[in-house]
Amino acid sequence: MRAYTPKDDVQKKSYYTDRFWVAPQVAKSEVSDDAVFAADLAAIKAKFDVLDAYIQVEQMVVVINANDNYSVLEFLKNECEYTQLSEMSAIDWLATEGKFEIFYQMLSMAKRKRVRIKCKIDEKEAIQSVEKLFRSADWSEREMYDMFGVVVNNHPFMKRILMPEDWEGFPLRKTYPLQGDEFAAWYEVDKIFGKEAREIIGPENRDPARIDRYDTQRFSRLGHEVPFGTDISQGEPDTPLVYQEKEGVFMVEKFDAEKSVVISDRQR
Amino acid sequence: MAQHQVNYLKDGGLPVALTTIDKVVNWGRSNSIWALTYGLACCGIEMMASGASRYDFDRFGTIFRASPRQAELMVVAGTLTKKHAEFIRRLYDQMTEPKWVISMGSCANTGGMFNTYATVQGVDRVIPVDLYLPGCAPRPETLQYAVMMLQQKIRKESASRAQKPKRLM
Structure with a gap:
């Protein structure tokens, strides 16, 4: 029987080690x-x-x-x-x-x-x-x-043929990062606004996954929605999710089987 | 002859409407939005479908123009590559004021799934955007709704002054 090993950190390690991995070869x-x-x-x-x-x-x-x-x-x-x-x-x-x-x-x-x-x-x-x-x-x-x-x-x-003629680097080389190097990140900014615009924009804005917690113009927090442009540096109120059905909808009534009339005569 | 004459003052049929200059100008602007053809990828197909007979953009007064000098709306439909970024900026600058931009689809909004070296991560990094339209690709009904939202926005704006400078993201 195989010796027990603790599995607590199993998510942190890779499952497949070199010991078991065999690269598939075409015959x-x-x-x-x-x-x-x-x-x-x-x-x-x-x-x-x-x-x-x-x-x-x-x-x-x-x-x-x-x-x-x-x-x-x-x-x-x-x-x-x-x-x-x-x-x-x-x-x-x-x-x-x-x-x-x-x-x-x-x-x-x-x-x-x-x-x-x-x-x-x-x-x-x-x-x-x-x-x-x-x-x-x-x-x-x-x-x-x-x-x-x-x-x-x-x-x-x-x-x-594909990249612009003033491009630096060769994108399909294994050493080239998929999301581009620094030249690629600033390419359109350098071309349109000039290199001095790099400082105005700021390198943190080059990251497309960046989220600013306190920017209410570009981001909203689910369950804490506030009007556009509100300053929330002091914290924001909760806006709990309210479903329409709970308090009823205007002019719409919930179906109640007890109160409803069943028509038995279809020819009526 | 005379008995059929309409008494405008009496019957409420006075052919005079009182309004403001803003409302008249914005009424004209919002109902004749001429759009620049800007299909960059598959969203462009949906944009073409919106212009064609079944969805019929002409009834909104939206007519696609092939020249930026005759257009006031740019519907950026598709993936903007870095190679193309300077051209979109040049065409945007060539459009006459007042001008608006609809960013159509996920790729134009944020780069979409193309988080790569060759794609601009959202057209708002290059040109100011008035309206973001989510979807991949948005259906023609959605683009129609976006144009209607833009019409509402135009009607709220002041017509007499130049447009406020818009913010780049």
Whole structure:
């Protein structure tokens, strides 16, 4: 029998410890299981270095060197019938490996197969653009730069696509806070009212969850409602909840079954 | 001929109404609120539905205009992003006095569920708001009610003076 441990502070601790937690993994299988993928992989291996290759969810994943990305995609497009680049972006592995993973999701309509090409680059390293091969990479690479800060060489228009051009920071990096850093918090104020407005507004007003207990213009306290703008620093009176039914409603009477008349003759 | 002539003095049919300038001007203003089309997200669809035939904003005198210079009401319908904040301020400044703002829906009121780096946490951080309309998204009836509340507010205001400066939150 398991030894008893006190459960008083069980809410304060996390339930799931490392001991029992197993990160779910998508099952991998050998490339040789699929004849079409095996032929494609052999063709790639003949020309380029392949660091790793496997099949995951009926799609082949091929890990290559980052320098080969343009030539591998060109080879897949022209020789292996993978004519569409359906998606591409980066994954932030900076915390664990200090690298970005770039993936290219390729689709072959002729073979009805999907292949994912992966490569890894360092944080400050740039990657070659594949916009010349696939027009779909134009905006995807701009988004990758916008969100992760991965610079793409030879891109025709390497600018931010979603965030404003004077934005600082790259929002999809794991180190970027969801609610934004200080620059993000003051962005619209700096732009419209100027930086000197920061002091007038005050940093405490940047918190959307802030509640001022004594501000009766913007907040009201349930059960203690007072007229708009009343000074309640000395305390406020209770306004107890009163239901209409208790004292009756004007012109409305409660239904009383005893006093009511039941009509038995429906044809009356 | 003459016997059918209406005796205005006698029958209470005097075609003269005594009132104040405030009431006349506010009567005109409140019944011809021209709104700037400002659909930013899904609330904009409800705003369009309010303007279309079933809900029919025209009977309130509310006609959507595509130019801020012809509009006096801005219905901010949807999520305001930080990238867009300077444009909404510029369009608000281009509207002629007197002008009013309805903040429509949770996102415009407080940022709604988007408590993120890219969303302005309430349009009242950028432009002064007259009326907050809760809901996600508010139905067209609710927007109609908001316009009626705004009409009541306009009728209470003094017409002769310039509008009082409004407070930013």
